[in-house]
Amino acid sequence: MALMFQTGSSSLTGQRERNEDFVSMVTPAGSTLKLKGAIFAVADGVSGNAGGREAAEMTVRSLLTDFYATPDTWEIPAALDKVISAANRWVLAQAMQHREMAGMATTLTVLVLRGQRYFAAHVGDSRLYRLRDGKLECLTTDHVWDRPDMRHVLKRAVGLDQQLSVDYAEGVLQAGDRFALMSDGIWSALPEHRLQQLMQPYAPPQAMADAMTREALQAGGSDNASVVVVQVEALGEDTLTDFLAESRELKPPTKLKAGDSIDQFEVMEILHQSRATLVYKVRHRDSGQLWVLKTLQPVLADDLQSCSALLNEEWLAKRMSSQYLPQVLPLEADQRSHLYYVMSWHEGATLQQRLQHGHHFTTAGITRIGQEMLRGLGALHRMHVLHRDIKPANLHMGKDGRLRLLDLGVASSGHVSMQDTMPNPGTPSYMAPELFEHAEASVASDLYAAGVTLYHLLTRKYPYGEIEPFQHPRFGEPVPPTRYRPDIPGWLENIILKAVARNPAARFETAEEMLLALELGESRPIVPVQRTPLVSRAGLQQWQWLAVCSLLINAVLIYLLIIS
Incomplete structure (x- = not known):
């Protein structure tokens, strides 16, 4: 079921010469509503300053436009923070470029409804109220000076300071909830008990909005009066939950062989099979184009966790658009008779397959591989996605010379995480030490796996020795890779040892930092990692x-x- 709601809005100038408030909303339908939700905003330009209206309008317009341009993998507060910070920089830049706009700023209150939750962002003294079960509650805090003579002076606003601090909140929706986003021209003129009476569910939201602005001005309000009212009619499904529900009847096919058909695809060959998955090279019957089809082993047809993990992988991969990842063919559940998904085919081999065929990786080749791997990891991390299983078997080198990251089966993102069902999955020898202590996966643990991958490609060994499944290892000091490959230059060894440091704080902070170290190489080598003294170990x-x-x-x- 889709999220259903009614809305109303009103904005009156009142006794002012100019309306410096701005209200707007975006209420999409279909997949956009499921993925990003509906967004509502009220902004109140700082009174008495030229450019107040411009600050309010441009902040809201850019917010509503840019929010839907953020990656679907970003959690809503993270997406709001990015676009609000960008709006703050724009307002500050306008004030600096145009003398008559000096001091322009605006309050901002934002509400996002998606699935079964609401999300709020707030800065300034506009407010967000919620009426639930007849009780009215203010969900925001006014950012004004706590002195009787200065309660009209803002401490925080968009355009007031380079470092903008925004309040974020979220909670569970209930059918029948009513929200009201309003400027201070309403809440300062009407007592809270009257606001509660006006929001009682006896009138549609538009009638409520009109009544609030009208009464605020009649009560002697001297400011602009603006409000957006939203009434929740029915709750939607969580994005992934909805996707799983649509696909829950699908089961993995029986094991296929070359020449077999499945829906619109003909099987060419089996590319890979493991205990859990089967990967086929297939040809589209109509277009003749080659694809890769991934499904589960037939014995896992009733394994809910495995089926959900494959659907999670497809859902996440569909929302990633990067040259460092295979692209997923969008297929709806009704276009498939079995549980599988299809991604682009690229001629080539994984780095693990190259190792098994006796390929010798040079330090120059490893440096280039490391750079490509980190660009791909950086692209994932910027979209708030952790791969959680970086290793040679999940790095594919195409004949086009491009490295691609494979297998998002255990990846986690802001929208969905498999942490509850699969805590810290991955290959033990590539898992960071803190993961064995039940810490959560992080950028640092992904970079650790990247460092172990480079170490293994060069030496065919592991920095702390091979770790077997279900083993609880004890980590001492990593063995320098030059013990196995004396030809490895010191600057490359330092980078690898920093990446695989036992302490997460001693590793690179971001994929971009490690990438820069590899790009600079010998021209600007990093400082060797200090070995931990025995007394500290x-x-x-x-x-x-x-x-x-x-x-x-x-x-x-x-x-x-x-x-x-």
Whole structure:
């Protein structure tokens, strides 16, 4: 079921010469509503300053436009923060370029409804109210000075300062909820009990909005009066939940062989099979174009976790548009008779396959591979996606010379995470030390896996030794790769050792930082990672036992001296 709501809005100038408020909304339908939701905004240009109206209008217009241009993988607060920060920079730039606009600023209150949740962003003294079960609640805090004579002076506003601090909040929706976003021209003129009466569900939202602005001015309000009213009629489904619901009847096909057909595809060959998945090279019957079809082993047809993981992989991959990832063919559930998804075919081999065929990677080749891998990881991280399983088997080098990241089956994003069902999945030898202590995956753990990948491609070894599944390893100091490959230059070894540092704080902070280190190479080598002294590596308990043993040995020696 799709999210359903009614809306109304009103903005009156009142006694002012000019209306410096601006209200607007975007209420999309279909997939856009499911993915991004509907957004509502009220802005109040700073009174008494030229450009107040321009600041309010341009802030809201850019917000509503840019919000829908952010990647679908971004969580809503992160997307709002990006576009509001950009609007703040624009307002500041306009004030600096045009002397008559000096001091232009605006308040901003934003509401996003998606699925079964609401999200709010707020700065200034406009307000967001919610009426639920007959009780009115203000969901925002006014950013004004806490002095009777300065309560009209803003402490925070868009365009007021380079460092904009925005309040974010979210919560669960209920059918029947009513929200009202309003400028101070309404809430300062009408007492809260009257606002509650006006928002009672006896009138449609547009009638409520008209009544609020009209009464605020009649009550003696001297400011512009603006409001947006939203009434929630029915809740929608969470984006991924909705996608899973549409596809839950699909089951993996029986194992296919060359020449078999599945829907509109003909199987050419089996490319890869594992305990859980099957990957086929297929040809589209009509166009003749080659694709890759990924599905599950037939024995997992009733494994809800595995089926959901494959659907999660498809859902996420469809929303990633990058040259460093295969592109997914958009197929609706009714276009498929079985559970699978289809992605672009690229001639080539994975780096693991190259290793198995005896390929020798040079340091120059590894440097280029590392740069491409980090560009791909950086693209994922900028879209708030963690791969969580970087390794040679998931890096494909095409005959076109392009490196692509494969397998988003255990990737996590802002929208959905498989943390609850698959805590910290991945290949043990490539998993960061903190993951074995049940820490959450992070950019640092992805970069650790990238460092281990480069180490393994060069040496066919692992920095801390090979780790078997279900083993709980103890990490000491990594073995320098030059022990196995003396031809590795010092600057490259330093980069790899920094990436695989046991302490996450000692690693690179971002993929871009590690990429820059590889690009600069010998011209600007990084400082070698300092080895942890023994006194720091050993825990307190180990030193306590050492002290006890030392005392016992001394006691024995004293006893032997006495009896001799």
